[in-house]
Amino acid sequence: MITLDHPLVLLLLPLALVPLLVPLLPARAQPALGAADAGRAGRGLGPTLRVLGAVAIAALVAGLAGPWWGRASQVRVGTGAHLALVIDRSLSMNDSFAGRTPDGQNESKAAAAKRLLTDFVHRRPHDRMAVVGFSTAPMLLLPMTDHKPAVEAAIAAIDEPGLSKTDVGRALAMAFSLFDDSSEDAARAIVLVSDGAGIVPREVQEALLPMAARQGASLYWLYLRTRGAKGIFQPPAPGEPDTAQARPERHLNLFLKRLGVPYRAFEAEDPEGVAQAIAEIDKLEAKPLLYREEGPRRPLGSLLFGLATAAIIALLAARLLDRPLPPLPRGALILEDDA
Amino acid sequence: MSAARWRDPALLLLALAGLAALVAALDPRLSRVVALRDLVFVVDVTRSMNVRDMDLGEGAISRLDAVRAELPRVIANLPCGSRAGLGVFTERRSLTFIEPVEVCENYVPLSAAIDALDWRMAWEGDSMIVRGLHHALDRARQLDADLVFLTDGHEAPPPPFAGQPAYGDAATPVRGAILGVGGATPMPIPRFDRDGREVGFYRPEDVQQSPRRIGKPPPDAASRPGFHPRNNPYGEADLSGEEHLSTLRGAYLHDLARTSNLGYVAMSEGVSSVASAFARATRSRAEVRKVSVAAFPAGLALAALALGYAARVFMDRRQQGH
Known part of the structure; x- marks a missing residue:
């Protein structure tokens, strides 16, 4: 398929009509009496020269329009998915897994998540990904894209010191809304990375249930558990209150199970745990995926300018070889060459 | 085929066009x-x-909508190889969304x-x-x-009487620019309810009218209405x-x-003014x-060719005029 960089230049194309109307070779003041006797070979030359002039101009104009040829982007089959990464940007993500400010020995939860998610993005070349951050409010950090450098740049920003709260419910609602119709054939997944959970208000729960059912995205929760924090799978000890306020993580897990989508929760207590969970997600979300691949771009300008050169050289040659007919022996008619 | 033949301007122009087209075909490149x-x-x-006082030609839109429309154009104006990152500001800090990446x-x-930028991203209402x-x-x-x-x-x-702190670290000059967004006429600020529905505008009593009570009070505080040495040292009675x-x-x-060692430009001055402020x-x-730079010889070839035909028309006219 041919694409133009500057299509407006084509407005000059009517210039190519000029050679068809005006001959480049001089009209002779005197009609050549011998023209009628000229060889038949010369007869077709006039129209040919006109066409050559038109070709030269058209080729120059087309070349100036910046054409390049590239195969139309091809649809290929790879493995991958459309992924929404939902990342907690609350302040506690900047603490280490031990719940302290990271020193040289250990990294913060956010830094570990950043490092491992970047690897994850590297390993999945065909995925389309979006990045959602959440704290007090959900933020669409990067809409769905297949541009990996942008995804990596959005993930690179997640270890910046974060904000205060953890509004996980609305962040999930945002993530579900990111899958558009174009991703209908693809596997869809949401990867929620957080080190805590908030209470998902009832109205958000009610909004999430139909969204999840409609989008059919599988859901992974990677819970970065701080040492000493209660696990998401751990039932409360007898006598301990079992409410969303007391155990938000456990109750978020219970709610996500009720969403009716394929769901898995991973609890990681250190960077190795995070790596294992991400490897597991990588394995699970490897389904056939259609993706587009752009063909290489070949500029056509030089080719067209070459064509114009050839046409002009042919015109020049015709002009230089264009001799008046030899003077006819009879009569006093004098044809002066180059007078 | 004598030298005199070359006196024909049409032929000269044709030769020039041929030469220029040949140069263009060789795809010359210059380093820039x-x-x-x-x-x-x-x-x-x-x-x-959210104040709707911006107009990009299709009626009044909010300042944020104007940024959403104009900022991609500003970025498109940067040469390929430049990098751009994105973040938002609210309350008293910024939050980075995307670290700088190559723009093209x-x-x-x-x-x-x-x-996708949205006022709902704001995590707090203050705007310091x-x-x-x-x-x-x-x-x-x-x-x-x-x-x-x-x-x-x-x-x-509003900022305190005592003024604002200066940017601390003058030794390392981070440079940059402030891009002003908004109109000159005071306009009401839309107000939204808890669920994000617009419910009118902020009224005078809905916002803090008095400066922040940080730092020194104004020197004429004692003469202000409502001044009290202990209860109201800033002398505020301003509910208006x-x-x-x-x-x-x-x-x-x-x-x-x-x-702060930055540049300033209003976004309404247009993308080229913004670009020169960046410069x-x-x-x-x-x-x-x-x-x-093949376009230059190619353009020259085209011009020479067109002139050649024009010269031919002109000369034919003259000959016929004889």
Whole structure:
């Protein structure tokens, strides 16, 4: 398929009509009496020269329009998915897994998540990904894209010191809304990375249930558990209150199970745990995926300018070889060459 | 085939066209120095950015919508190889969304992320612009980029009498520019309810009209109505004020830019003014690049060819006129 960089230049194309109307070779003041006797070979030359002039101009104009040829982007089959990464940007993500400010020995939860998610993005070349951050409010950090450098740049920003709260419910609602119709054939997944959970208000729960059912995205929760924090799978000890306020993580897990989508929760207590969970997600979300691949771009300008050169050289040659007919022996008619 | 034949201007022009077309076909390249910039764009998403006083030709739109429409054009204006990042400002700090990435390759995701900016992203209602600016400057320095801070300059609550802190670290000059967004006429600020539905405008009593009570009170505090040495040392009785209306505080932002070693330009001045402000106020990396200049000889060939035909018409006319 041919694409133009500057299509407006084509407005000059009517210039190519000029050679068809005006001959480049001089009209002779005197009609050549011998023209009628000229060889038949010369007869077709006039129209040919006109066409050559038109070709030269058209080729120059087309070349100036910046054409390049590239195969139309091809649809290929790879493995991958459309992924929404939902990342907690609350302040506690900047603490280490031990719940302290990271020193040289250990990294913060956010830094570990950043490092491992970047690897994850590297390993999945065909995925389309979006990045959602959440704290007090959900933020669409990067809409769905297949541009990996942008995804990596959005993930690179997640270890910046974060904000205060953890509004996980609305962040999930945002993530579900990111899958558009174009991703209908693809596997869809949401990867929620957080080190805590908030209470998902009832109205958000009610909004999430139909969204999840409609989008059919599988859901992974990677819970970065701080040492000493209660696990998401751990039932409360007898006598301990079992409410969303007391155990938000456990109750978020219970709610996500009720969403009716394929769901898995991973609890990681250190960077190795995070790596294992991400490897597991990588394995699970490897389904056939259609993706587009752009063909290489070949500029056509030089080719067209070459064509114009050839046409002009042919015109020049015709002009230089264009001799008046030899003077006819009879009569006093004098044809002066180059007078 | 004598030399006299070359006196024909049409033939000369044809020869020139042939030569120029040949040069163009060889695809000549020149090295050109391109000034690349690394910029972090931090967009104010506080409530005053919802004021609908911007007009890009299709009626009044909010300042934030104007930023969403114009900022992709500003980024498209940067030469390929430049890097742009994105963040938002609210309360008293910035938050980075995307660290600087190459602009041409990533233009589509960058402009999509800009288009997704929303006042609902704001995590708090305050708009302490100077503190946010300082935070964003620190952040830009960490990212080794210059800052472009897009705001209307509406501080909420109003800045204290004692003035604002200066940007601390003058030794390392992070450069950048403030991009002013907004109109000159005071306009009401839309107000939204808890679920994000618009429910009218802020009234005078809905916002803090008096300056922040930080630092020294004004020297004439004692003569102000309502002054009390213990209970009201700032001498405020101001339940009236204009803080519920908002304009682009251009002079304020200009001063702020000057004291922080930044440039200032209003976004309404257009993409080219913004680009020249960037040229003045931000650092650039020079990169030598091979640029194809085939268009110049090709254009010359086209012009010569067209002139050749024109000359032919002209000469034929003259001959016939004899």
